[in-house]
Amino acid sequence: MPSNPLFEQTVTALMAGEVICEYRFPDCYTYLLKTEHRQRVADFLDQINRTLRTTSSRDTWVCAYQDLSAPEAKEAVRQQFREVANHLEAFVQFLRLVMNIETTDRPIAPGDHLKEGRMIDRVSNVPTLADKLRSLSEKKPFQNKRSDVAGRIRAVLDALVVKGYLVRFGTSGSVYQATGKWTWMYDVMTFIQTHEGIHAGTGDDEEEQLRLA
């Protein structure tokens, strides 16, 4: 059977634990849109105890274990979770920082653009945002020793590029685009919220009850 570069690229990315979305792996994403191709990838993964899954948004693909009875698989899942759990506070701080910068009520979503220049401008002019950025720069995985706002923002954004949450957009080098990995992060956060009994944001609950009443 002749080799298929897109199949190879897709399977390699999935096996490496990458999250496939239209912004980070556009070719693989387009390849997976076709049922026949999805089936081919799933059949391959099936033979090595893995399967193809979508996140709750239904437009982002991840590779999952098919059978978790093996201790190695369980340990791998725990390890992946620890990776998120250890950095979760920093990610929450980053999300809030971006919401404050963009003065919006909605957290960053796949496809959103982050303009480094605008972020620097806003943070430089608002001391509370500068404090939040400094606090963020002291936490892994955003830890950096830069003392200036521009350097800190660049370090944070670059860390997110490395982790697969952002990609560089366009040719300017200062515009970033959010990837589908955020939907996976929100899914994990939703699980933790339910599992650990963390209450939803303050104030809104009461308002919601009043509205429904």
Next chain:
Amino acid sequence: MARSDDAQKTLRLIAAYSEEILEAHLSRGNCLPDTEENQGLIERLKHHRLAWQIDEDEDPRLNKDLVKLLNHITESDRRRWANEQVDTLWRELTELFEQYRKARANVSLPDQDRLEGEIKEHLHLLIEDIRGATETFSAYLNSGFSYITDLELRIRQNEHAIDRAGRLTALFGSFNIQELADQAGSDPFLKRLLLKYLPATLEEGRRNLSYALNQLRVMLVRLREDQRLNRLVGGFETHYQNNPGYTPSIDHLDLEACPPPLNTVSPFQMNAIGDIYDPVDDEALIDLAASARIVDEMAPQESPTPDSVPSVDFDVDGEVVEEPEDPVAVVIDDLIRYLLDGDIGDRELCASEVLINSDLDIALPEWLATLSAELDALTGPDQAMIDIQYHHEQDPVYPDNHFIYDLILRQSHAG
């Protein structure tokens, strides 16, 4: 026609009572409440023929010319409430057709003429309002309610728009155009309005509304998801503030039934090497190897060079270029010279001890192999002057092989 000053007085009157007149037009179906405080206004409007009243028990109504003007200047407001406006116009149109049918039955030609004119005007207004109503929804979709900053309010506005679009669709569905067309008589213009323009406008309106409804619902789902995520982030933020050092854990979970969001694989790199055993790949591998060599040779040239170099001289006569010395070679040279020329008498030198005392960063097997090679490279007479004793062990499986683990060196005349 009123004289110029009369016309100015009329305009001033409208301006002076603009609030009451607009209230009557927008909220009271063009009727002025017949109250004590309105008496002055009613009298003056009647004086300028801007209001009329047939029965004393009924509230006075605004004149149709004034209503036309008000319709024109309150168009945007009517669009806001377009569904109510369209509904009212449709009901009035149905009533006009009923009167028209009776006028035709009674062969009352003046009434027929008057009613035909009114019907045409109503149909025109209706078509205008249907277009206006659907255009409003396009404006909603274009803005995405972004002018409302609060997410909760934006969701409510979206729900409100969906509700209005739904009601308008239902209203369009209730129009029975064929029934009116049957009553339209033989007027070709009226027939064209009823059978061509109104159905086409309605069809276009329905299509626009259907699209708008769908998009508004999609927008609503997205807004609700944004709201959920906003609360999710807010919840974690508060939790971290209240519980410093908190780290979620799943170590106590069995994971037999793993929640889907957690089930992600650990990275598994898929690597491969070139197939050197398959002759088919020979050519490709040869090319790769050749290009790898070229790259290697070119590598030093990739190092950054200064912007400008005035001149470069090679092979300058008499120039001495000192190469850095290999510390291992230096120690071995010193050792051999000491063995050949040194006054060491009967003493012997242990190669491993020399290495320990030399500060060289080299493994013992490599040291022994290098030293042995240097000794072998000596000229015959020099070799004869050094006695080498190998400390070794025999290989248990292959007795002809020996593992050398040290060298003992001494001057041969001493032995």
